[in-house]
Amino acid sequence: MWDADIYNRYNKERIQSSVDLVSRIGHKKFDRILDAGCGTGMSTASIYAVWKESKIIGADLSEEMLQKARAALPSVTFVQRDCSKPFSDMGNFDLIFSNAFIQWLPNQEDFFNNSFAMLNDGGIFAAQIPLFGEMPANQCLIDTEKKFAGKLKNIDESKFVLHSAVEYYEMLSKRTDKISIWITDYVHEMEDHSKIVDFLSGTALRPHFEILNESERKCFLDELLKNIAKTYPIQSNGKVLFPFKRLFLIGEKSIK
Numbered sequence: 639m640w641d642a643d644i645y646n647r648y649n650k651e652r653i654q655s656s657v658d659l660v661s662r663i664g665h666k667k668f669d670r671i672l673d674a675g676c677g678t679g680m681s682t683a684s685i686y687a688v689w690k691e692s693k694i695i696g697a698d699l700s701e702e703m704l705q706k707a708r709a710a711l712p713s714v715t716f717v718q719r720d721c722s723k724p725f726s727d728m729g730n731f732d733l734i735f736s737n738a739f740i741q742w743l744p745n746q747e748d749f750f751n752n753s754f755a756m757l758n759d760g761g762i763f764a765a766q767i768p769l770f771g772e773m774p775a776n777q778c779l780i781d782t783e784k785k786f787a788g789k790l791k792n793i794d795e796s797k798f799v800l801h802s803a804v805e806y807y808e809m810l811s812k813r814t815d816k817i818s819i820w821i822t823d824y825v826h827e828m829e830d831h832s833k834i835v836d837f838l839s840g841t842a843l844r845p846h847f848e849i850l851n852e853s854e855r856k857c858f859l860d861e862l863l864k865n866i867a868k869t870y871p872i873q874s875n876g877k878v879l880f881p882f883k884r885l886f887l888i889g890e891k892s893i894k
C-alpha cells in the first residue's frame with residue numbers, strides 16, 4: 639500500500655528530478671506520452687507543463703496514488719495497471735517517461751523491452767532511477783533490518799531492486815546507441831534527522847510498514863533514526879544535509 643499523503647509531503651524534494659529530466663528531453667513534439675508509475679501525478683505535472691497538446695496517459699498500480707493524480711490534473715488520462723507487464727494494448731508512444739518507478743519492478747529488463755516495443759521510431763525512453771544502494775541511508779536501513787531479522791526475513795522480496803548505473807546503461811545500450819546518461823546528487827536540506835526518516839517512510843520503508851505492526855514499526859523507526867543520526871552530521875545552522883543520488887537515462891529508438 640502506498641500512502642499518497644506521506645509521499646506528497648516531500649513534493650519539493652521529489653519533483654525536481656522529473657522537471658530536470660523533462661528539460662533534458664528538449665522541446666520535441668510528441669503525440670502520445672506514457673508516464674509509467676505516475677504515482678500522485680507529480681511527474682505527470684512536469685510532463686504536462688511542457689507537452690499540454692500531447693495525449694498524456696499516466697499509469698500506476700496504486701488506486702490511492704491515482705486518486706491524487708486525477709484530482710491534480712483533471713485533463714490527463716490516468717489508468718490503473720501493472721506496468722511490469724507488456725502494455726501493447728495501450729498503443730504506441732512517442733515518449734515513455736518514468737520517474738522513480740523502475741526500481742519497484744522485480745524484472746526491470748522486461749520494462750526496457752516492453753517500452754522499446756511500444757515506442758514509435760525516433761521515440762524517447764526517459765527514466766530517473768534513485769541510486770539508493772550507493773547512499774549511506776541504505777546502510778542505515780540494512781543495519782536496522784538486521785535488528786528485526788526475524789520479522790523481516792522475507793523483506794528483500796518486496797523491497798525495491800537496486801542495480802548500479804552501469805547495469806542500467808547495459809539495459810539501455812542493448813536497445814539503442816543514442817543515449818544520454820548522468821547522475822545528480824540532490825542535496826536536500828532537512829530540518830532534522832527525523833525528516834530523513836519521514837522522507838523514507840513515503841517510499842523505501844513502505845515494504846517494512848506492510849510487515850510490522852504498530853509497536854514494531856515504532857521500534858523500527860526509532861532504531862533507524864539512531865542510525866541516520868550517527869551517519870548524517872548536523873550543520874552549524876542546525877540543519878541536516880541529505881544528499882540523494884539519482885540516475886538519469888534518455889534513449890532514442892532508432893529510425894529503421
Ligand SMILES: C[S@@+](CC[C@H](N)C(=O)[O-])C[C@H]1O[C@@H](n2cnc3c(N)ncnc32)[C@H](O)[C@@H]1O
Nearest residue numbers: 675676677680681698699700720721722737742
Ligand atoms: C516513488 S513513486 C513515483 C511516482 C511518480 N512517478 C513521481 O515522480 O512522483 C513509485 C510509483 O510506482 C508505482 N508502481 C510500483 N510498482 C508498479 C507497477 N508494477 N505498475 C505500475 N505502477 C507501479 C507505485 O504505485 C508508485 O506510485
